[in-house]
Amino acid sequence: MRVADSVTAELAAPARPRVVVIGSGFGGLFAARAMRRMPVDVTVLAKTSHHLFQPLLYQVATGILSPGEIAPTTREVLARQRNAEVLLGEVVDIDLAARTVTASTRGEEHVHGYDHLIVAAGAAQSWFGHDEFAVHAPGMKSIDDALELRGRIYGAFELAELAAVEGRTDEVPGLMTFVVVGAGPTGVEMAGQLVELSKRTLARDFRHIDPTDARVILLDASPHVLGAFAEGLQERSRRALQRLGIDVRLDARVIDVDATGLVVQETDGRHTRIEAATKVWAAGVQASSLAAVLARQVGVDVDRSGRIPVQPDLTLPGRPEVHVVGDMASLDHLPGVAQVAIQGARHSVAQIRHSMAGEATGAPFHYHDKGSMATISRFSAIAQIGPLRLTGFVAWVMWLAVHLFYIIGFKSRVTTLLDWAVGFIGRGRSERTVTEQQIFARLALEQAGPHFVREVSSGQWEGPTESPAAPEQPASAAPEQPATAAPEPPRAAQA
Ligand SMILES: Cc1cc2nc3c(=O)[nH]c(=O)nc-3n(C[C@H](O)[C@H](O)[C@H](O)COP(=O)(O)OP(=O)(O)OC[C@H]3O[C@@H](n4cnc5c(N)ncnc54)[C@H](O)[C@@H]3O)c2cc1C
Secondary structure, eight states: OEEOHHHHHHHHSOOSOEEEEEOOSHHHHHHHHHTTTSSSEEEEEESSSBOOOGGGHHHHHTTSSOHHHHOOBHHHHTTTOTTEEEEEOEEEEEETTTTEEEEEETTEEEEEEOSEEEEOOOEEEOOTTOGGGGGTSOOOSSHHHHHHHHHHHHHHHHHHHHHHHTTOGGGHHHHTEEEEEOOSHHHHHHHHHHHHIIIIISTTTOSSSOGGGOEEEEEOSSSOSSTTSOHHHHHHHHHHHHHTTOEEEOSOEEEEEETTEEEEEOTTSOEEEEEOSEEEEOOOEEEOTHHHHHHHHHTOOOOTTSOEEOOTTSEETTEEEEEEOGGGEESTTOOSOHHHHHHHHHHHHHHHHHHHTTOOOOOOOOOOOOOEEEEEETTEEEEEETTEEEEHHHHHHHHHHHHHHHSSSHHHHHHHHHHHIIIIISSOOSOOOOOHIIIIIHHHHHHHOHHHHHHHHTTOOOOTTTSSOOOOOOSOSSOSSSOOOOOOOOOOOOO
């Protein structure tokens, strides 16, 4: 273990307070940026080197956008902010008494001291206690997830074409059935895009299958589509999805998932099997395990989603120097949306500023709800802003403007706009490339285990015979078949 230079430097010349920010998502990045003019030294410590605009992940998965457009490197975003450094590392421990954060990078641990700490490590996908489903029904929380899904989706069409050529026609329907689990905004947007992909983008590209025959099924264990929206909007969305040809099945709980399909339990207890090579899990989140690390030290329990209850000012009990914001924090039933993280980050920075000025701190955080929106398909969305309810094209244009505004960086906004023009006005998609690495590498690495990763990254690995057995081919794009290819929280508008 190594104590980072920043700590030793501080010991030698105590100067400006050091603020460590964990995470480079909405909470972390906006906290760092809010401190750009403050006399502090900021360390942004995150396990990914990029900031991720999660709301558009489904567009990476379906080939509209490239990863770079929604995931600029944090280093580039903060390049001009002289008081901020960006370090890559997965935080594995936080010692509140010693005021240190321990992170691990490629198996090596490094420790960082802090005067103020902002924890914004977000949430991961939850399979509701069935993590084994993840192999066959990946979630959508990271660029890796989105690229893997892209491989599976486009790969399924490739395999269906091949099956048709070889006369294995019985395999075609399963390969061309896409099931999205979770009818929250992410699931709805994904289902809508799968229809557009099959009916518009791919319609003329195959010779032996008709991509427009693809089936898209949207499942949810609850009786609602877009449960966080007003009832009228839920109903209109359900009808709009059905008009698109999506098979919407509500009150349907997924109880088993395998390579070629899944099993759902209906409300009357019946079990129904759906043959589908491609499954997308968009149904649940679990807060970062760092919430539990903190909870143990301040003597509180995390909630069902693993979030840590915070004080009204977003600090931890008895620890005014530790702020927890975004998806990890539980306060007044606030939803897990970007605006809660952004506004929470700004509130925490304001508290740090007050404390440095010797002013009163502890002001409660008040969330300003700017509204919620979700797209259903090209030119169609719903928006709920205060008492205002919007649907159709107007809501879609508003969705477009809001998302464009919150994409980080001018360059990404321009290229995103171009890709949207290609995808929404034309039939094409700019990002249809799929590589084997996208499909298999992550699962293969997981299967090889942390020892393998550590050995390779430290140069100790000496080849296949020395390594753990080569990973079995994970079920994926060619879902093992013949081969390529807490409910989601309501979400607020970004504006
Ligand atoms: C597919 C999808 C679509 C969404 N759509 C919308 C939408 O339309 N509107 C909306 O308002 N919200 C939406 N959300 C929710 C929104 O993205 C989250 O509420 C928001 O990102 C929360 O911000 P955060 O900073 O708490 O966490 P995140 O943005 O998730 O950031 C967490 C950061 O912590 C880092 N990290 C995690 N663990 C560690 C660790 N141990 N050590 C170091 N770093 C760590 C991660 O690398 C990341 O940088 C969506 C979410 C998803 C997944």
